[in-house]
Amino acid sequence: MSALSLRLPNFLHKRLGDLARREGVSINQLVNSAVAEKMAALMTADYLQERAKRGTRKKFEAVLAKVPDTEPEVIDRLPNRRLERTGRKRRRSAAKG
Numbered sequence: 001m002s003a004l005s006l007r008l009p010n011f012l013h014k015r016l017g018d019l020a021r022r023e024g025v026s027i028n029q030l031v032n033s034a035v036a037e038k039m040a041a042l043m044t045a046d047y048l049q050e051r052a053k054r055g056t057r058k059k060f061e062a063v064l065a066k067v068p069d070t071e072p073e074v075i076d077r078l079p080n081r082r083l084e085r086t087g088r089k090r091r092r093s094a095a096k097g
Helices: 009-025 026-053 056-065 081-086
Strands: none
Touching: 056 081
């Protein structure tokens, strides 16, 4: 294991100590956890960007063709900015069953 000397502003060191006490861990454990969590988030973003570069419109449409033709759940709907500006509501297709 490596040792690391870290300079923190006094207010940040105090808050870090308070938070570590509240969580029942050492400052060292809290910093290790925070660094690992941040690294995982950054590495995930990099991974997703690399995967996105390999995607194509053709592959996207092939996957989309496998999805049933139904209305999305409310939480999955994308806003339609054009309709929002005009005050109109979305119309459901009469052909859908």
